[in-house]
Amino acid sequence: MTLKYLLTGVTGGLGKEVLSYFVTNVPASEYAVASSNESNRQKYEDKGFAFRHVNYDDPQTLEKAFEGVENLFFVSTNVFDNKRRAVQHQNFVDAAKKANVKHVWYTSLAFGGLESQSKVAIQQVHYETEEMLQTSGLNFTSIREGVYVDAFPLFLNWYPDTETVYLPSNGSMALTSRKELGEANAKLMIAGGYDKQIVLLTTQESVTFSDMIDEINNTTGRSIKLELVSPEDYVRLNSTNDQGGKPAQFFETLVSWYDGIAKGEASTTHPLMKNVLGREPITPRQAIRSFLTENPNYTWHQNYFN
Ligand SMILES: NC(=O)c1ccc[n+]([C@@H]2O[C@H](COP(=O)([O-])OP(=O)(O)OC[C@H]3O[C@@H](n4cnc5c(N)ncnc54)[C@H](OP(=O)(O)O)[C@@H]3O)[C@@H](O)[C@H]2O)c1
16 A cells, blocks of 8 residues: 655654645645654654654654655754664665665755755764765755754853853854754655755845844844954863853864855755745844744753763
8 A cells, every 4th residue: 555655754844834735735644743752653653643653763653654655754863863864864765775665865965955964963864864865866856955944052052041152153154944844844845856866945035143142132132252263272161061051062063064154064055945935034143033032031852962
């Protein structure tokens, strides 16, 4: 029996939005949702969704779940350990190949735009995964997702009571709404095409870190300052008593991000998202203002490392 779409990552922020678009635009018989946590089955089945157990660490679950799947929405995992992530993604690609999946839709990342030269640590497994998909012979689309504007507090390591933000550079980023990315991912997959292609989904503007701080100050009446410091001081100042409990190692990893951002690797914009949505995507400034208007103490889960 064939299944037109299998959606992984639906318990997460991006996949939840993809699912939300499917609910109103695709017949329920054409798709199923997946999670690594079998205990989620009941919750989704109670809502009328077909559920498949998919754990990227367990190839057996993948082979079983991918049987008969035509379009497989492959959400990259949320672990910071690149080695573990690469194994999980290879398991995924191998199982998709075995199950003869017709088209894999992979959620990559936008560092470096449509080129593949970024040295940002987190981008490396995305490049590796695109290579895995390429060499597998599977049909695929790699969607390089704009960096989430929702995560702006993480890039500043800003908490509601932070008065000075310490960063190693003041680069600019085309920060993109995760909610709108979900909608655009769903529309792209439903429209089909983009065979064996890498595409880029971003908002149409970029903001610097000082722009983000201006938005926080203007929207919430704060007087936060940005101080540019050496990479060593950036790690030391942010890891000492970090409220999110992130260790120095986390900030050391992020130094490569700031290098890439300073080189403009996160500032590339592309019209595809606007075309797919059929409207202008929300700008980073509008999005930051909106989060902070709704909640002046807006924050972002900052615990990827744990
Ligand atoms: N573009 C950006 O700025 C940005 C920012 C952060 C992250 N990301 C990447 O984009 C992905 C999606 O973003 P998000 O905001 O939706 O992340 P999220 O809210 O952390 O959700 C991650 C999803 O990955 C699934 N997952 C994790 N490990 C898994 C495993 N071993 N097997 C099967 N599923 C697994 C989780 O499902 P279950 O727990 O139900 O299995 C969850 O639904 C992230 O995982 C990360 O790779 C991108």
